[in-house]
Amino acid sequence: MKSAVIVFPGSNCDRDVQVALRQSMGSEPTMVWHKDSELPKVDLIVLPGGFSYGDYLRVGAMSARSPAMRATVEAAEKGVSVIGICNGFQILTEAKLLPGALTRNRDLKFHCRDVYLRVETSQSLFTSRYEEGQCLRLPVANHDGCYVTDDEGRRRLEDQGQIAFRYCDAEGAVRPEANLNGSISNIAGIFNETKTVLGLMPHPERLSDPALGGNDGRALFDGLVEAFN
Amino acid sequence: MKARVHVTLKPAVLDPQGSAIKNALEQLGFSGVGDVRQGKLIEIELNQSDDQAAKAEIEAMCKALLVNEVIETYRLELES
Numbered sequence: 484m485k486s487a488v489i490v491f492p493g494s495n496c497d498r499d500v501q502v503a504l505r506q507s508m509g510s511e512p513t514m515v516w517h518k519d520s521e522l523p524k525v526d527l528i529v530l531p532g533g534f535s536y537g538d539y540l541r542v543g544a545m546s547a548r549s550p551a552m553r554a555t556v557e558a559a560e561k562g563v564s565v566i567g568i569c570n571g572f573q574i575l576t577e578a579k580l581l582p583g584a585l586t587r588n589r590d591l592k593f594h595c596r597d598v599y600l601r602v603e604t605s606q607s608l609f610t611s612r613y614e615e616g617q618c619l620r621l622p623v624a625n626h627d628g629c630y631v632t633d634d635e636g637r638r639r640l641e642d643q644g645q646i647a648f649r650y651c652d653a654e655g656a657v658r659p660e661a662n663l664n665g666s667i668s669n670i671a672g673i674f675n676e677t678k679t680v681l682g683l684m685p686h687p688e689r690l691s692d693p694a695l696g697g698n699d700g701r702a703l704f705d706g707l708v709e710a711f712n
Numbered sequence: 713m714k715a716r717v718h719v720t721l722k723p724a725v726l727d728p729q730g731s732a733i734k735n736a737l738e739q740l741g742f743s744g745v746g747d748v749r750q751g752k753l754i755e756i757e758l759n760q761s762d763d764q765a766a767k768a769e770i771e772a773m774c775k776a777l778l779v780n781e782v783i784e785t786y787r788l789e790l791e792s
Contacts, residue, residue, distance in 0.1 A: 540777070544780070548776075576782070577780065
């Protein structure tokens with residue numbers, strides 16, 4: 484597998500995801516500066532977490548209009564896989580590669596802790612190494628993680644199996660109490676219609692090594708490597 | 713001329729900041745406060761003297777960057 488990580492001014496998880504990719508791929512991802520309008524030929528483009536452009540105007544709004552993102556949109560339209568983590572998810576919605584938007588957490592707090600997620604499907608490049616219904620523990624670190632879409636948008640996501648992860652309790656039950664930020668239908672991550680683009684608020688790269696206190700994120704990267712090799 | 717773009721969340725979108733402001737106003741003793749919504753104001757100086765052309769230009773800017781139409785709506789004011 485070949486991969487590229489787009490680095491924006493204010494990205495802060497670009498190195499974390501670089502380490503996670505290196506570990507699963509056994510080779511180096513290419514780091515691409517946001518001003519580059521050409522991307523290397525890769526199987527996977529990663530939009531890392533952080534606070535790109537200081538979250539000016541709206542989270543992800545500035546980054547979504549950068550040269551590297553224009554190239555990412557073009558690549559995604561040709562079927563190249565894209566994953567956006569946290570700020571990367573916000574950028575994907577601003578770039579219209581994913582539907583809906585991410586808004587301020589319902590309790591107005593910055594959430595920085597581990598959460599539990601239910602894997603909604605194993606039928607994707609990103610989740611093939613998980614079981615449907617499996618409960619993962621991954622960290623979140625955001626102020627704007629509340630996923631919003633209208634009723635029709637929510638129905639479309641559900642009908643087409645585009646919901647990747649939902650917030651749940653430690654037993655894997657998707658309950659309103661587990662919905663830490665007010666996201667519609669406890670949504671923590673979604674796919675595009677072809678399931679080649681994934682956006683999620685929690686950080687799989689931050690728990691991809693037992694030395695970090697957990698390994699639940701590793702299977703996401705391992706699954707991608709397996710799919711592309 | 714100067715253009716003012718008032719950006720607000722659509723009525724259906726939850727505005728927790730507006731709710732916090734409402735609570736604070738009530739705690740300060742202001743009674744009769746209804747729903748509070750917070751938005752933002754963007755002022756743009758334009759080298760353009762024609763109202764219609766300015767309006768079209770700002771609307772294009774709103775679509776391209778200033779407004780996320782999934783969650784926001786806007787109102788435009790022009791001042792010569």
